[in-house]
Amino acid sequence: MSDFRLNTTCVQGGYRPGNGEPRQIPIIQSTTFKYDTSEDMGKLFDLEASGYFYTRLQNPTNDYVAAKIAELEGGTAAMLTSSGQAANFFALFNICENGSHIVASSSIYGGTFNLIAVTMAKMGIDVTFVSPDSTEEELNAAFKENTRAMFGETIANPALTVLDIELFAKVAHAHGVPLIVDNTFPTPVGCRPIEWGADIVTHSTTKYMDGHGAAVGGVIVDSGKFDWMAHADKFPGLTTPDDSYHGITYAEKFGKEGAFITKATAQLMRDFGSIQSPQNAFLLNLGLESLHVRMPRHVENGQAVAEFLEKHPKVKKVSFPGLASDAYHDRAMKYFGHGGCGVVSFELEGGRDAAQSFMKKLKLAAIETHVADARTCCLNPATSTHRQMTDEQLMQAGIPAGLVRMSCGLEDKQDLIDDLAQALA
Numbered sequence: 225m226s227d228f229r230l231n232t233t234c235v236q237g238g239y240r241p242g243n244g245e246p247r248q249i250p251i252i253q254s255t256t257f258k259y260d261t262s263e264d265m266g267k268l269f270d271l272e273a274s275g276y277f278y279t280r281l282q283n284p285t286n287d288y289v290a291a292k293i294a295e296l297e298g299g300t301a302a303m304l305t306s307s308g309q310a311a312n313f314f315a316l317f318n319i320c321e322n323g324s325h326i327v328a329s330s331s332i333y334g335g336t337f338n339l340i341a342v343t344m345a346k347m348g349i350d351v352t353f354v355s356p357d358s359t360e361e362e363l364n365a366a367f368k369e370n371t372r373a374m375f376g377e378t379i380a381n382p383a384l385t386v387l388d389i390e391l392f393a394k395v396a397h398a399h400g401v402p403l404i405v406d407n408t409f410p411t412p413v414g415c416r417p418i419e420w421g422a423d424i425v426t427h428s429t430t431k432y433m434d435g436h437g438a439a440v441g442g443v444i445v446d447s448g449k450f451d452w453m454a455h456a457d458k459f460p461g462l463t464t465p466d467d468s469y470h471g472i473t474y475a476e477k478f479g480k481e482g483a484f485i486t487k488a489t490a491q492l493m494r495d496f497g498s499i500q501s502p503q504n505a506f507l508l509n510l511g512l513e514s515l516h517v518r519m520p521r522h523v524e525n526g527q528a529v530a531e532f533l534e535k536h537p538k539v540k541k542v543s544f545p546g547l548a549s550d551a552y553h554d555r556a557m558k559y560f561g562h563g564g565c566g567v568v569s570f571e572l573e574g575g576r577d578a579a580q581s582f583m584k585k586l587k588l589a590a591i592e593t594h595v596a597d598a599r600t601c602c603l604n605p606a607t608s609t610h611r612q613m614t615d616e617q618l619m620q621a622g623i624p625a626g627l628v629r630m631s632c633g634l635e636d637k638q639d640l641i642d643d644l645a646q647a648l649a
């Protein structure tokens with residue numbers, strides 16, 4: 225574990241080279257690893273010894289980068305995945321099975337919403353969606369006998385609602401289940417959900433962690449705090465012998481600190497194989513090395529752009545938790561002390577036509593299905609990601625036709641404001 229501050233961990237966490245070893249994390253671009261005896265290799269298969277045998281399960285490059293992210297989040301173990309989608313699926317499926325139930329915030333990334341509401345439903349896993357603004361009583365009412373996990377996003381993409389992590393954690397724990405928090409938007413530089421009670425933290429590392437729009441990836445971090453054995457009847461996958469691993473009981477053999485990630489590696493990576501490539505893990509780490517320097521600039525640019533837009537007569541409404549007028553301002557101040565990230569969403573007077581012609585006029589901000597990298601980009605959900613929906617359906621989903629989501633990059637904030645001003649004019 226790191227004894228250093230977060231800024232130092234961003235730069236040097238996870239990898240401590242020995243004498244004469246590479247200063248930078250080496251890319252171990254090898255599918256497999258060599259052993260002198262089959263007895264040596266057998267110990268790995270039995271999880272008796274730790275080591276590498278096949279990159280579909282584990283790779284040293286990935287493990288160095290995962291260890292850095294575990295330190296950044298204040299967790300005990302972490303696993304890189306091929307994408308954010310894989311991270312959220314594995315985090316849930318590691319403790320849910322046919323017949324389980326999940327309580328999830330309704331204000332989450334569209335891909336995750338689909339994963340839970342449609343794809344996991346086909347696996348026999350049921351969900352109750354709750355508003356991120358639910359009271360404690362409303363949250364309690366969503367739980368059932370077969371609930372196995374609670375899920376939310378620290379700052380939701382694209383709605384920019386802020387999760388009350390402390391309250392969600394309190395309710396989850398009262399029902400004997402872990403809280404899983406997707407912390408993609410603030411990153412551990414802005415918020416460390418484990419300090420507020422979250423048990424498992426996930427990320428799409430594709431976004432700010434990579435930060436350069438170079439590599440799709442994800443990560444799962446375990447706090448090591450959830451006591452699986454205390455709720456053994458709910459989590460048999462962790463608390464009873466795994467026949468596919470010679471009768472190992474993960475929670476006994478690896479304890480609270482290691483059981484969740486070891487099971488996810490040994491079972492889910494083995495069977496689904498959604499590992500991150502070592503090359504992408506290397507690129508991710510280049511992003512992590514400057515995460516603490518970049519995030520404050522994203523937040524500063526988001527704040528400046530939000531303040532400019534809020535005063536503009538052609539803008540109907542601006543959502544950015546850093547604005548005093550924002551519905552989630554108090555929560556943002558509690559959990560981050562600022563706007564949280566560089567994503568701002570705003571609604572133009574004049575609906576989808578206004579949004580489309582405005583976006584055509586932008587010179588710096590490119591139209592992209594992406595957020596959270598160095599270059600500013602924007603998207604009008606009504607004409608892109610949500611174009612199959614009618615205006616009425618869009619309103620119901622809280623995505624008015626004239627809504628523009630803008631991800632403020634690392635450019636000079638005055639250039640971003642000048643670009644918006646000329647396009648609005």
Ligand SMILES: *Cc1c(COP(=O)(O)O)cnc(C)c1O
Binds near residue numbers: 333380408409427429
């Ligand atoms: C993008 C995103 C995801 C999905 O991540 P991918 O890396 O695109 O698979 C999940 N959660 C949030 C909050 C996201 O922004």
